[in-house]
Each structure stands twice: as structure tokens, then as C-alpha cells.
Amino acid sequence: MQGARFETVEARRADLRWPLPKNFAKRLEGTTVTGLGRRGKYLLVDLSNREVLIMHLGMSGSFRVMRDGESATPGQFHHERSGQRTHDHVIFHMSSGATIVFNDPRRFGFMNLVARAALDDDPRVRAIGPEPLGNAFDAAMLAAACAGKKTSLKAALSDQKVVAGLGNIYVCEALSRARLSPKRLASTIATRSGAANERAKRLVTAIKAVLNDAIGAGGSSLRDHRRTDGALGDFQHNFRVYDREGEPCPTPGCRGTIKRIVQNGRSTFFCRVCQT
DNA sequence: CCGCGGGCCTGAGAGC
DNA sequence: TGCTCTCAGGCCCGCG
Numbered sequence: 001m002q003g004a005r006f007e008t009v010e011a012r013r014a015d016l017r018w019p020l021p022k023n024f025a026k027r028l029e030g031t032t033v034t035g036l037g038r039r040g041k042y043l044l045v046d047l048s049n050r051e052v053l054i055m056h057l058g059m060s061g062s063f064r065v066m067r068d069g070e071s072a073t074p075g076q077f078h079h080e081r082s083g084q085r086t087h088d089h090v091i092f093h094m095s096s097g098a099t100i101v102f103n104d105p106r107r108f109g110f111m112n113l114v115a116r117a118a119l120d121d122d123p124r125v126r127a128i129g130p131e132p133l134g135n136a137f138d139a140a141m142l143a144a145a146c147a148g149k150k151t152s153l154k155a156a157l158s159d160q161k162v163v164a165g166l167g168n169i170y171v172c173e174a175l176s177r178a179r180l181s182p183k184r185l186a187s188t189i190a191t192r193s194g195a196a197n198e199r200a201k202r203l204v205t206a207i208k209a210v211l212n213d214a215i216g217a218g219g220s221s222l223r224d225h226r227r228t229d230g231a232l233g234d235f236q237h238n239f240r241v242y243d244r245e246g247e248p249c250p251t252p253g254c255r256g257t258i259k260r261i262v263q264n265g266r267s268t269f270f271c272r273v274c275q276t
Numbered sequence: 277c278c279g280c281g282g283g284c285c286t287g288a289g290a291g292c
Numbered sequence: 293t294g295c296t297c298t299c300a301g302g303c304c305c306g307c308g
Binding site (some may be wrong): 059060087104105149150151223264265 | 278279280281282284285286287288
Binding site for chain 3 (some may be wrong): 223
């Protein structure tokens, strides 16, 4: 997409999580992509008309990139009926010859167009916390964001204002690696004590490591996630706790069993023995 | 202000 | 076979 022009845009369904903006396809057609970026889980496409295309995958969204006449291998996708993929809601035909297909069975994803200048003032975008893989994200920064929070560590890490980009899987996995309980009060990694500082450091190290490992493995394909070439990610095979209720804890020397509990309406997987 | 529960959607899998 | 029920990678909204 970088440097290419939108030649044709197909909006096959206008009702994603929210309605697509007025004249969505027409506003995109003819513009050129001047930059591609991301903030937290928001995908940002800078356009030559000074607008930004904002996209979010929600729970089940994925992008497929095809070049020239390439088509999907039969059976490569879920949601395929008699050769036709269902839930292909938006299709970008680019001047580079690439076709980008947005597929989203549950339609919790969305797309929007806003003026570039307005984006920086958008309260939602402004509220997004630090990028976890950035150099600025360290124990002190995480501790500051957790200070005074009267909520669980699990809920704090899931809060995009505390740190950007962590979802249910990677919060569970980071807490497992850091050997911290998801039920622990978030503020207990932020008090002015050596122990709290140690916990914050361990957690930051774990967050960065799990994200780097997952990215290296192409992400976690539980159901809908695909890489842009259609291939499955592999990180689901490396989960320590997520979706592993009843299995032995993988921590060396730990005799615990992975438990599933519900926090804030979401499943949490963890080991009560080594995660304290 | 904060935290919580419900809602938005479709599909897969379990149990009967 | 087919029904009902639960659960799923996220986020917004209204309520207390």
C-alpha cells in the first residue's frame, strides 16, 4: 500500500462495528498512501488528501494481501463457502497491483476517515498509553501508570491507557512469565519499595519478551487471525497458560496446574502456585 | 473520576 | 441430525 493509489474500493458491507463514514469508497479512491503507521491497536493510513484512514481489527478482523491475479488456496480460510469467502467486507484495489481484503466475521472491527489534524486531538487516540516495545516504556513508567489504581493487575494491563496493545492473551502470558498473580492489586507494583520495583521490572521485561516472541512467530491463530499472506501464526503453540486450563504449569520446578477464572468478564489463565 | 456489567456480532464446539 | 448453551483475540456505554 505504501506509495500506492486507491484505484477502486469495494465496501461490501457498510455496517462494521460502526457505519462506514459517508462516501467512504469515493473519498478513498484516487488518494495515495503517503505513510503507514500504528498506535496501539489502531492501524493508521496517511493519505495524500490530508486525511487518515483509521482501522481496527476488533476480535476477528484480518487483512489479506494479494498481488495481481493471485487468489486464495481453497480451504485456506475459514468462512469459505463454495469458493466464495464470506465476511470479506472491504476490498482495496491498489495501483501497485495489490488487492487488500478486510475479513471480519464478527464485525467488531471498524474503519473511519478523519482529518490528519483532527486525529492528534482525538480524545480516544490521545488516551492511548505508551508503546510497550518503545525504549521509553520501562518499570518506572509502568509503575507510574499503575500507581493508585484500585483494580487488579490483569485489568490494569488490559487497559489501553496504561500500556498500548496488550490483549487478553498477552496479558495472561506476560503475567505468567513475570510470575505475578493477575489478581494482585495493580498498585502493588508501584509502591516505593524494592519489592514493588522488582515486580515492575520483571513485568516490563515479560511484556516486551512475549510481544517480541509472538511477533516473531507471526501472531496467535486461535480462530480467525491470519498473516497477510494467509498463513497461520504459530504463537498459540507457545502459550504458557492461555487456553491451557488443567495442564501442568510450565515453570521449571513448579508443580501447579493452570486455572481459569473470570475477571472483568474475560477469561484469565494462570498458575496459583508460582504466580504471586 | 473510576470500575463494573451488558451489549454488539457470528461461529464453533459441547452436551443432550 | 439438530437444538440449546457457552465461549471467543475488543471496545463503548450507562450506571452506581
